[in-house]
Amino acid sequence: MDPSVHARVHGLEATQTERRFDLVELDRFRTTTPEETAAFLDHLNGIESNLRLLKAKPKMLTGGGMPEYLMRRTSGVVGVLERLxxxxxxxxxxxxxxLLDENLLDEIAISLDDPSRDPSTGEIPPIPGKGTTAGPRKTGGQRKKNTTFDDRGPSAAGAAS
Incomplete structure (x- = not known):
């Protein structure tokens, strides 16, 4: 298997992971053209359709100013978006x-601190916006039952009856 584009560009040998798996080079999302904006919204729609929050609203991630907010907070970097x-x-x-809204997300500090990552190689992208300092995540007190992951979706509900 050919080494990744990153390895070829930087003159590196293929890693063990690159030899074992097909790696997909995924660039950040951009919104400078209608096609790029549509791709970003499609991605958000896919995430939104899989969130199981009890008070989730339709178009929670894709409506209003939320797409612009998410792009501003993450610069379109998929891993940062997923972490947020x-x-x-x-x-x-x-x-x-x-439910997710800008007020709640403003309280989330995005941190990709990981001693195994090398910032000089671009493994840790710059994280813009509010809440970028490393530190403990805000908590709402005593931990409640995880209701989101208990929902097995509509197919399980029909099978249980």
């Missing part, structure tokens, strides 16, 4: 709010 939404969903459950 994942941590936001956990906070929404812990606090009992059970």
């Amino acid at each position: 939404i994942e941590d936001g969903a956990q906070e929404a459950m812990d606090s009992g709010k059970e």
